[in-house]
Structures are given as structure tokens and as C-alpha cells.
Amino acid sequence: MIKNEKGNVFVYILVAVGLFAALMFVLSKSAGQNDGAADLTDGESKILAGEIIAYAASATNTISQMQQTGATVSMIDFMLPSDIDFDNAPTIYKIFHPDGGGLNYKPLPQKASADDQVGLAAGYYVGRFNNIEWTPTTADDVVFTAYEIKETVCKELNRKVAGTETIPAIVGDTLQNFFVYDDLHAGTNVNFEVTNCPTCEEISALCVTDGLGKYAFYSILEAE
Numbered sequence: 001m002i003k004n005e006k007g008n009v010f011v012y013i014l015v016a017v018g019l020f021a022a023l024m025f026v027l028s029k030s031a032g033q034n035d036g037a038a039d040l041t042d043g044e045s046k047i048l049a050g051e052i053i054a055y056a057a058s059a060t061n062t063i064s065q066m067q068q069t070g071a072t073v074s075m076i077d078f079m080l081p082s083d084i085d086f087d088n089a090p091t092i093y094k095i096f097h098p099d100g101g102g103l104n105y106k107p108l109p110q111k112a113s114a115d116d117q118v119g120l121a122a123g124y125y126v127g128r129f130n131n132i133e134w135t136p137t138t139a140d141d142v143v144f145t146a147y148e149i150k151e152t153v154c155k156e157l158n159r160k161v162a163g164t165e166t167i168p169a170i171v172g173d174t175l176q177n178f179f180v181y182d183d184l185h186a187g188t189n190v191n192f193e194v195t196n197c198p199t200c201e202e203i204s205a206l207c208v209t210d211g212l213g214k215y216a217f218y219s220i221l222e223a224e
Contacts, residue, residue, distance in 0.1 A: 040153070045152045045156040048112040048156070049159075049160055052108075052157060055106065058103060059126055059221055060219075062095055062102070063142060065101065066095070071092075073128065073224060075093045076094075077095065080105065081096050108122055108146060119176075120185040121148075122148035122149065123148075125145045125181065126142070126221070127180070128140045128143070128222075129143075130178070130189045131224075133192065133193040133194050133201075141220055141221075141222060141224050142220070145180055146216065147175065147180055149215050149217060151215055153215075154167055154215040154217065155207075157206075157217050158207050168208050170197045170210060170211075171196055171197070172190075174210060179218050205219035205220065
């Protein structure tokens with residue numbers, strides 16, 4: 001084989017390697033984009049449920065720390081960092097603000113999300129906007145919510161916090177009206193009562209469904 005032919009063969013090999021690498025990149029990128037919609041393994045569901053519980057615990061700790069520095073529950077502001085007034089004073093009472101609670105706001109993990117792209121987006125929500133009947137008084141309670149999560153994650157959450165994968169169905173109103181501040185959606189908040197979910201009574205954290213394919217995990221961060 002003459003010198004030029006050897007050079008051409010080498011070029012062809014480089015081109016083939018380059019094309020193969022490009023193909024692998026496209027395939028891996030496509031797989032990554034579909035991760036959120038793919039079925040979860042048991043291990044993935046366990047990890048995601050653990051992340052949600054850990055974030056709720058972080059919110060609880062933040063509220064406790066704010067109370068230790070003199071903030072009452074009624075003073076705490078749950079305004080999201082995306083709000084145009086987020087940096088307006090007083091910032092020391094804002095749970096997500098560095099001057100206040102300093103809780104790091106994070107989105108719901110994509111793989112845990114079951115966002116139907118209608119109305120309120122899937123995500124983490126924290127607020128004080130209604131009363132849960134089995135708490136000590138009729139005052140509003142502070143509630144953390146992971147809204148519109150996948151059923152498999154919901155089951156794993158209940159296994160972790162309640163020892164069962166059973167998901168209670170609530171009645172009487174929507175998940176968002178019970179568990180998300182109504183400034184963030186089109187509904188109106190209502191108190192969460194035993195009649196809405198008899199099996200939820202005295203349970204401080206649980207994943208529930210509306211029976212129509214939506215799932216939400218609630219955790220009472222401050223029972224008033």
C-alpha cells in the first residue's frame with residue numbers, strides 16, 4: 001500500500017469514529033430527555049421519595065430556626081423567590097430569602113413530576129392558608145406540599161411515612177384547594193377535615209390522590 005492510500009485509510013477511520021461518537025451522543029441525549037416520562041424503577045422511587053421527605057424536613061428546621069430568632073408563625077412569609085416583591089423589605093421574615101430563613105428553593109425532581117401541563121404546575125409549595133381539623137386549634141397550619149407527583153413515588157412516600165403503599169382518595173374539593181395557597185392557582189382554599197379523608201386523621205404526613213390521576217404529598221410543618 002502506498003503512502004497516500006495509508007493516509008486515506010486513516011482519515012476514513014477517524015471519520016467513522018467521529019460519526020459513531022456523534023450517534024452515541026444523540027442517542028444518550030434523547031434518552032436523557034425522556035427520563036422524566038419513563039417508568040421509574042423501585043430504586044428510583046425510593047430515592048425520589050427520600051428527597052421529598054428530606055426537603056420537607058429542611059423546611060421544618062428552617063421554621064424552627066426562624067422561631068428561635070423571634071419570628072412567630074404568623075410573621076413568616078412564604079413568598080417564592082420568583083415573586084417580583086421577593087427582595088422588598090421586610091426580608092427577615094421570608095422563609096426563602098437569605099436575610100430570613102434562607103431555605104434553598106428547589107424544583108420538584110423531574111423524575112418525580114407528573115405535571116399534566118394544566119393549571120398549577122407540579123412542584124414544591126409551602127404556606128399557611130387553612131386549618132387541618134386534627135391539629136390542636138382552629139388556627140391555620142403551615143403545610144408543605146409536593147404537588148402532582150407520580151403514583152409510584154406517592155406509594156413509596158406512604159410506605160416510608162405510614163408503613164403502607166395505600167393511597168387515600170380525598171373527597172369534597174381539589175388537591176390544590178386543600179394543599180396549595182390559592183394566590184398561586186385559580187381555586188379557593190378550604191379547611192382539610194376528617195370527612196375529606198377519614199384515613200388521614202391524626203396523620204401529619206401522607207400522599208393522597210383526588211381519584212382522577214393526580215397525587216400530592218402533604219406534610220404538616222407547624223400544627224397550630
